[in-house]
Amino acid sequence: MLDPYILQQLAIGLSLGMIYALMAIGFTLIFGVLNVVNFAHGEIYTIGAFAGLMVISVFGPPLLVVLFIALATGALAGFGLERLAFRPFRRFSDEASLKSRAMREATLMSSLAMSIIAREAMEMIFGSQFQSVDLAYLINKPIGIGPITIVNGDLIIFGITVVMLGGLQWLLKKSPVGLSIRAVSNNALGAKYCGINTDRTIIITFVIGSAMGALAGILVGLYYGAIFPSMGFTPGIKAFVAMVMGGLSSIPGAVISAIILGLSESLSTSFMSSVWSDMVAYAFLLLTLIFFPQGLFGARRERV
Amino acid sequence: MTAILELDGLTRAFGGLKAVDNVTTRVDHGELFGLIGPNGAGKTTLFNLISGFTPPSSGEVRFKGEKITGLSAHQIAHKGMSRTFQNLRVFPNMTVFDNISVGALGMLGVGPFSSLFGRSSHAKEISERSWEMLEKVGLADHADDLAANLSYGKRKYLEIARALAMKPDLLILDEPAAGMNDSETTELARFITGLNKEGLTIMLVEHDMGLVMGICERLVVLASGRKIADDVPAVVRQDPGVLAAYLGGDEE
Numbered sequence: 001m002l003d004p005y006i007l008q009q010l011a012i013g014l015s016l017g018m019i020y021a022l023m024a025i026g027f028t029l030i031f032g033v034l035n036v037v038n039f040a041h042g043e044i045y046t047i048g049a050f051a052g053l054m055v056i057s058v059f060g061p062p063l064l065v066v067l068f069i070a071l072a073t074g075a076l077a078g079f080g081l082e083r084l085a086f087r088p089f090r091r092f093s094d095e096a097s098l099k100s101r102a103m104r105e106a107t108l109m110s111s112l113a114m115s116i117i118a119r120e121a122m123e124m125i126f127g128s129q130f131q132s133v134d135l136a137y138l139i140n141k142p143i144g145i146g147p148i149t150i151v152n153g154d155l156i157i158f159g160i161t162v163v164m165l166g167g168l169q170w171l172l173k174k175s176p177v178g179l180s181i182r183a184v185s186n187n188a189l190g191a192k193y194c195g196i197n198t199d200r201t202i203i204i205t206f207v208i209g210s211a212m213g214a215l216a217g218i219l220v221g222l223y224y225g226a227i228f229p230s231m232g233f234t235p236g237i238k239a240f241v242a243m244v245m246g247g248l249s250s251i252p253g254a255v256i257s258a259i260i261l262g263l264s265e266s267l268s269t270s271f272m273s274s275v276w277s278d279m280v281a282y283a284f285l286l287l288t289l290i291f292f293p294q295g296l297f298g299a300r301r302e303r304v
Numbered sequence: 305m306t307a308i309l310e311l312d313g314l315t316r317a318f319g320g321l322k323a324v325d326n327v328t329t330r331v332d333h334g335e336l337f338g339l340i341g342p343n344g345a346g347k348t349t350l351f352n353l354i355s356g357f358t359p360p361s362s363g364e365v366r367f368k369g370e371k372i373t374g375l376s377a378h379q380i381a382h383k384g385m386s387r388t389f390q391n392l393r394v395f396p397n398m399t400v401f402d403n404i405s406v407g408a409l410g411m412l413g414v415g416p417f418s419s420l421f422g423r424s425s426h427a428k429e430i431s432e433r434s435w436e437m438l439e440k441v442g443l444a445d446h447a448d449d450l451a452a453n454l455s456y457g458k459r460k461y462l463e464i465a466r467a468l469a470m471k472p473d474l475l476i477l478d479e480p481a482a483g484m485n486d487s488e489t490t491e492l493a494r495f496i497t498g499l500n501k502e503g504l505t506i507m508l509v510e511h512d513m514g515l516v517m518g519i520c521e522r523l524v525v526l527a528s529g530r531k532i533a534d535d536v537p538a539v540v541r542q543d544p545g546v547l548a549a550y551l552g553g554d555e556e
Contacts, residue, residue: 182395192381194386196406196409
């Protein structure tokens with residue numbers, strides 16, 4: 001019989017991993033279609049949390065509405081982000097410029113710039129301190145299951161993530177949108193000549209990825225009851241690590257890696273200070289880069 | 305005969321080099337038309353000008369009587385011009401069936417937004433069209449295989465099937481016989497002529513004379529970006545300028 005403490009840590013770790021997974025999907029999808037890393041993804045997460053917070057303090061609607069608003073705000077933010085930080089660098093559609101390093105580095109910097117601007121703007125508006133959330137909305141009501149106690153947030157996060165992942169899988173594999181996203185990921189030029197509007201497909205990808213990132217933000221905000229402008233930084237790094245571990249453009253790989261990451265971080269606190277648990281992610285990143293440069297699941301690289 | 309594709313004084317310069325220099329010609333409905341030339345003659349550039357990949361420096365392209373210069377590649381594809389690539393551009397990590405479905409999706413021209421909330425009849429149409437094309441090129445047994453796992457020859461047919469799934473009015477094949485042996489080339493020639501007999505207008509861009517001479521009704525020969533011949537194969541074959549271009553002189 002496992003120690004109840006370990007079981008409890010596993011439950012927490014699973015929630016953490018699910019959150020990283022939601023974030024990592026955004027990174028992975030965008031890397032798939034554009035081969036670039038979107039450094040503003042962490043801020044999308046924060047924006048989702050703040051959007052939820054504002055709706056709660058102004059209207060106080062049911063929880064489901066709050067989540068939906070966060071989702072929609074994330075989608076909108078993703079749309080704007082693509083327009084401002086990515087589209088302007090895609091003026092040339094020939095292959096050499098699409099794949100050029102200059103292009104990748106330019107969007108890397110522009111997305112980083114957007115992330116700094118967004119974070120500073122939120123600090124100016126809301127201040128850099130923790131914003132407290134109306135207690136009624138917090139998803140940390142304890143639930144006892146045998147010897148362990150989890151909170152209702154663990155169940156909510158698990159449920160929502162499973163639904164989102166399932167939905168995404170359906171979207172990618174069964175719907176025409178998914179077909180065009182996969183086609184653009186595989187070969188953007190080939191897709192274009194098949195009559196696929198690649199620019200619109202890229203926007204859709206940003207919208208989907210960002211909506212999921214923003215949802216992760218509000219869920220964490222309500223789970224811990226703390227929302228602040230720089231809250232997106234750490235999960236952003238963790239999700240990035242999960243993406244690299246999963247092989248950069250594999251969604252199943254990123255999701256599994258994110259869960260492994262969440263579980264390991266949570267378990268690590270049983271034998272070292274929680275201050276150090278962030279090191280787990282960095283250690284994983286290093287090990288992956290040294291021993292599995294193709295990612296843990298790199299052998300069969302199914303993109304998206 | 306009415307023209308389906310008209311090129312009018314098409315020129316593309318890269319710096320001081322005119323890769324395509326004042327090319328004027330036309331392709332008629334139902335024709336099996338060949339564009340040939342030695343390496344570096346400007347075939348690929350001309351092809352890219354036609355399919356909207358590169359904008360011309362001057363001149364224009366008309367497709368079905370409508371000016372298409374300045375349109376983007378996917379818009380031209382919607383208008384009914386589809387192409388294959390010399391170095392294949394299949395979607396390696398998608399199944400054969402999904403590869404062809406992308407072509408069918410492109411034909412329907414449904415944008416991602418409308419398809420997300422659109423009618424389910426689209427999905428049915430895409431799937432029916434894809435199966436039809438799979439059977440046409442004889443890849444139905446491979447429907448669920450990843451495209452990356454197909455042999456080179458089969459991937460060529462996959463790309464043609466994907467292009468056909470778009471129900472094109474004009475199909476442009478870029479060096480389809482490249483990398484094929486003699487019997488495969490003969491098989492391909494039969495397939496292409498078959499498509500043409502069904503009424504499809506085809507433009508064949510080739511480096512190798514053999515295939516083109518055998519099946520095309522009319523040929524345009526490019527050398528150093530200029531059109532040096534435009535006639536039936538029998539005449540082109542005897543043309544001293546063409547022979548010179550192929551046997552040396554202009555070749556890079």
